[in-house]
Amino acid sequence: xxxxxxxxxxxxxxxxxxxxxxxxxxxxxxxxxxxxxxxxxxxxxxxxxxxxxxxxxxxxxxxxxxxxxxxxxxxxxxxxxxxxxxxxxxxxxxxxxxxxxxxxxxxxxxxxxxxxxxxxxxxxxxxxxxxxxxxxxxxxxxxxxxxxxxxxxxxxxxxxxxxxxxxxxxxxxxxxxxxxxxxxxxxxxxxxxxxxxxxxxxxxxxxxxxxxxxxxxxxxxxxxxxxxxxxxx
Numbered sequence: 001x002x003x004x005x006x007x008x009x010x011x012x013x014x015x016x017x018x019x020x021x022x023x024x025x026x027x028x029x030x031x032x033x034x035x036x037x038x039x040x041x042x043x044x045x046x047x048x049x050x051x052x053x054x055x056x057x058x059x060x061x062x063x064x065x066x067x068x069x070x071x072x073x074x075x076x077x078x079x080x081x082x083x084x085x086x087x088x089x090x091x092x093x094x095x096x097x098x099x100x101x102x103x104x105x106x107x108x109x110x111x112x113x114x115x116x117x118x119x120x121x122x123x124x125x126x127x128x129x130x131x132x133x134x135x136x137x138x139x140x141x142x143x144x145x146x147x148x149x150x151x152x153x154x155x156x157x158x159x160x161x162x163x164x165x166x167x168x169x170x171x172x173x174x175x176x177x178x179x180x181x182x183x184x185x186x187x188x189x190x191x192x193x194x195x196x197x198x199x200x201x202x203x204x205x206x207x208x209x210x211x212x213x214x215x216x217x218x219x220x221x222x223x224x225x226x227x228x229x230x231x232x233x
Contacts, residue, residue, distance in 0.1 A: 010035050010111050013060055016084055020128065031121060036112040040064075040104040042183065047088070051098045054115030056089040062108025063169050065192060066100040077192045080105065082169030089132065092118045105166075105192075106183045153233070156203045158193040160231035163213075167225050180222045189220075207231075 010032035014020050020028065037060070040046055047053055049068060059081050066078040066087065078100055081087045087102060092115045122129045153161070167180045184192075190200035204220075207213045212224045222228060 010037065010060075013058060013084065013111060017058065017086065023125065023128075027121075027125075031113070031117065032111075034114065034117050036114075038110050038112050040108045040110070042104055042106050042108075043188075044104050046102040046104065046110070047098050049098055049101045053088075053098060054091045054095045055112050056092050056115070056118055057087055057102075057110040057112050059083050059085050059087070060109040060111055062110075063105040063166065064102050064108055064110075065105050066102055067191075068100050075191060077194065080165060080169065080192070086135070089118070090136070091115065092122075105188060155193070155195045155199045156206075156231055157233050158195060159189060159200050159203050160207075160228055162189055162192045163220075163222065164225070164229055164232055167222050167228070178223070180225060182220045182222060183218065184220065185218050186215075 011025075011028050014023075014028055014032055014035075020031070023031070035058075038057075040062075046057065046064060061083050063080055063082050064087065065080045067075050068078060070076050079087075088098075090099060091097075095115065122132070163182065166182045166184065170180050170182055186201050186204060187197050189204070190197045193200060204213065204215060207228070208215055210227070212222070212227045214221045214223060
């Protein structure tokens with residue numbers, strides 16, 4: 001069980017979630033007390049599609065992505081999750097095998113909540129069940145919209161959209177600055193955008209020549225997020 005030093009940050013993190021806003025301090029402390037802190041290195045898999053598990057997770061810091069394998073061998077990115085976002089909660093409801101693979105895009109710390117504890121919370125607090133259902137519906141709509149857009153977007157627009165989303169996720173972890181650091185390789189960005197590494201690399205070079213980004217080994221500095229957004233349609 002986590003010690004007091006670990007439990008306190010978990011309490012603060014859970015308190016910031018809209019899902020748990022109706023819980024009092026005692027309920028939050030109890031939930032944080034049974035949660036388990038875990039860490040994953042960039043590229044490490046949290047769980048794979050088809051795995052048996054009913055644990056859900058809240059991102060403490062870092063970024064993870066959800067992917068599924070298409071029948072033609074392609075890897076489709078369904079969503080990305082950053083600080084304070086919940087993932088893996090579907091298995092809490094049906095306890096079926098995982099429907100997607102979750103992989104750390106950057107070094108990531110999470111709080112794991114066991115299914116039994118989450119189900120007890122849902123049983124005792126009906127308003128949380130309603131909010132979780134709303135969140136799941138919204139996530140499905142967002143995923144459907146993004147996959148539909150990707151069918152019509154150019155590679156440049158898809159890569160720019162991925163970078164813009166990563167900028168938004170990174171803003172919550174970095175000090176207020178006009179420049180945002182993204183820790184990801186060209187191959188990871190290409191996978192998130194559903195493009196080849198070569199195509200993504202060519203567009204990233206265009207952005208760099210325009211002064212919108214600068215690149216390093218395994219990292220990228222966005223220097224003009226507003227200009228980047230203009231490539232997204």
